[in-house]
Amino acid sequence: MQNDAKKNRLTYYENIPTDIFKDATTASKHVGEEIANLIQENNSVGQTTVLGFATGSTPTQVYDELIRMHNEEGLTFQNVITFNLDEYFPMEPESLQSYVRFMNEHLFNHIDIPEDQVHIPDGTIAEEDVAEYCKNYEQKIQDAGGLDIQLLGIGRTGHIGFNEPGSRPNSGTRLITLDGITRKDAASDFFGEEYVPRRAITMGVGTILDADRIIMMAWGEGKAPIIKETVEGPIRERVPATYLQKHNNAQVILDEASAENLTRKKTPWLLTTCNWDDKLIRKGVVWLCQKVDKPVLKLTDGDYNEHGMGDLLTQFGPAYDINLKVFNELQHTITGWPGGKPNAEDIDRPERAEPYPKRAIVFSPHPDDDVISMGGTLIRLVEQEHEVHIAYQTSGNIAVFDDDVIRFVDFVSEYNEMFDMQQEEAENMLGEIKQFINQKEPAEVDSQAIKHIKGLIRRGEAKAAARYCGVPEEKLHFLDMPFYETGRVKKKPLSEDDIDIIIDLLREVKPHQVYAAGDLSDPHGTHRVCLKAILSALKECQDDDWMQDCYIWLYRGAWQEWDINEIEMAVPLSPQELAKKRRAIFKHQSQKDRPLFPGPDEREFWQRAEQRNRETALLYDELGFAEYEAIEGFVRYKELDK
Structure with a gap:
């Protein structure tokens, strides 16, 4: 009862x-x-x-x-x-x-x-x-x-x-x-x-x-x-x-x-007594700070008592002790060294100092998720001389406008004509592509040739963005996972072939860090499927030697952001670094101005990402920490540790 x-x-x-x-x-x-x-x-x-x-x-x-x-x-x-x-x-x-x-x-x-x-x-x-x-x-x-x-x-x-x-x-x-x-x-x-x-x-x-x-x-x-x-x-x-x-x-x-x-789920302490573990304490204190508009270290016993958190005070108080505990936890999430700071004491840092440099794989569900969601961290990892690989999981070909295909087809046609390199077979193919697009019905699935061109457009943009971030082309991996290649928003079920592609890459690189999209509100479900493939592959590899020293970090940004009480690694960005991240996103020209699939948020992806990164920094500021221009947040996935 x-x-x-x-x-x-x-x-x-x-x-x-x-x-x-x-x-x-x-x-x-x-x-x-x-x-x-x-x-x-x-x-x-x-x-x-x-x-x-x-x-x-x-x-x-x-x-x-x-x-x-x-x-x-x-x-x-x-x-x-x-x-x-x-x-x-x-x-x-x-x-x-x-x-x-x-x-x-x-x-x-x-x-x-x-x-x-x-x-x-x-x-x-x-x-x-x-x-x-x-x-x-x-x-x-x-x-x-x-x-x-x-x-x-x-x-x-x-x-x-x-x-x-x-x-x-x-x-x-x-x-x-x-x-x-x-x-x-x-x-x-x-x-x-x-x-x-x-x-x-x-x-x-x-x-x-x-x-x-x-x-x-x-x-x-x-x-x-x-x-x-x-x-x-x-x-x-x-x-x-x-x-x-x-x-x-x-x-x-x-x-x-x-x-x-x-x-x-959000505020259970308002309903009943709670079993206050570290995670819930942090969540409750962050909520209380926002409720009373105070930084962590200024919360009082009265604040706790007046807002349904008296049992927390009874178990772990006074307020000073709780405040200091949570303040230190939040402070220790902030690091300018996402790959770990070499030759430094790392007991209170989110990442290990050693080994240095590390091998990192950044998995990007679409060809632009890497720079949209963690472009600043990606640039920081490269500048700090880690070996960074980027794995583009899907071609992203359905998110390219037909007009972009026409533009590239015209370029190829005029290039061939200028250099007298016309080939009858190529010209026929280009003509067929233009004819298909001109006669295409709304939502009609693209031909294989057009899907291939759209995929090449996005691949070229991904290379340009990665090059700008300092990642050499030989460290880029275009996985083209089969589940995505339907030409439709509806995808095929995830298969063993998809997972095997991830397993092969992981075993080739043997990373010390894996970055993956935890942005599961993607309305088309691709992020969710891509994460499932990565986690399935990591589970398959969990007995490999390299897995014993591998951290898995989940990023967000394109569709949502982590709540500040969830963040375990917060990478601050200066105004210059935020501008550089924006320019990396701009390399994805086919997604600029108006993406084909914007979802419920009509803003461009760079605008969404900047607003979320700035809001995260503002929240840290309001909680009593240093004032940064922007912050990219990460949560460490630990289920495989169990």
Whole structure:
């Protein structure tokens, strides 16, 4: 009973039952098992199971688990009826962005569900027939006995299905106009916001709330703000997902990252007594400093007592002792020697003094992530004479505008003509490329020749940036991992071939430092997949001799920044070094001015990175440390040490 009481205190502000799992894979397996159990239970008594399905990246691992259970455990879908939430309008079912195609590729083509038991809104019907079609869609759900389970994701606007802000709680299936933010978020799938349909057919909020059970899932740091509003905020039309608070059998399933803004995760001391370890103490003290607008060493006993941290004071006080402990920890994160300072006492430094110089591999998911996220540190490592390798994990070819291809094709054509080097085969190829681009449909997959040219454009830019940072070309590794090479935003699953490429490089270089992107809010998922490949490779190599002396540092910057209480190595940058980092980013000309896939932040990547680096420096300043122009932050990955 005491545990139940403590749990109730922890979830005091939560208006929907919410479970938090370590990661999306574990959470998805849990959801998949619940669905499978219901199907098997209904199958055993001859009952039909009616499921409401969602699209997008959130439920894909649930579908993977259902496919696995079908193939390995004999789970049958012969007695399952499905209804999907929504579809763009207009939309042909064979289009790349069609939810019909999505569901076939991710689930239906791999299980034994009868085709006539699958229902997905039709994006091809005449507009004058939409109202009647939606009415019939609702009737089909009722005729099937209603939805047993409805799966949901959640958009940045708080939409469920395509029920945008302003949707009524009793709304039914209907044609709606998409919110600008929703269209912006979908832009990468359509290779440009201008190609995203402005309307969609969606189940209504009322239809969703009629389901017997609702499971809403969210993964990643990017969803944390809207999850807090949905779970802890009041019910309001502006956030349609809050209507789930009215349902008596709704549940929110989260990974650690998407849950980070919930009170029980962000400030648990406001809810209950805490087991104060070093990590939580640091987090609490940094929060308290920001709450009362004081540097660490000026916090008082009263500050702790008045802001829910009296038990910390009781266990580890007085305030002076706690302040000094945290101040020293934060101070020891700051270093101008990211590779370790040779011939120096290193007990309080984030990196070892020896060996010197070190071999370091900087893994860059896209060809510009290295300089965007840790350009200043990269330059510092080179200047301090470490052996720096850069491994570009993917070609980044889908993020190049067609106009850039035309520009390079014209250059080659005129170069050949100027030097009388024309070759009929080459001219024909160049002509075909121009013709393809001129006739290309929105979101059409590029030809192999165009993908190759776009990859070469980005490779040339990466070489220029690395050269500017002082990294010789022979230390650059273009891995072109196979999972990425689809020509589409949707990638192939990570394979052993991808991981083997990383293993081979690691064993060739035998690094003392590995830098990898921990920026998991990348909306296209490439950073997440690339990190998984690196960690899988490192695990495979963990018994190698060189691994016993290898530190793994995770950087951020392109999409988000580490919280200051998480940072374990803070590398300060002077104004001159920040300017040099900016110029390195500028070498990536195809991403300059307007990147093809900007995500929710429309600013250029250099602007985002500088703002985040400056904000980190400002936070250190406000906590009572030296005033720096900018700081790049890193967190050491230690799971392999366990």
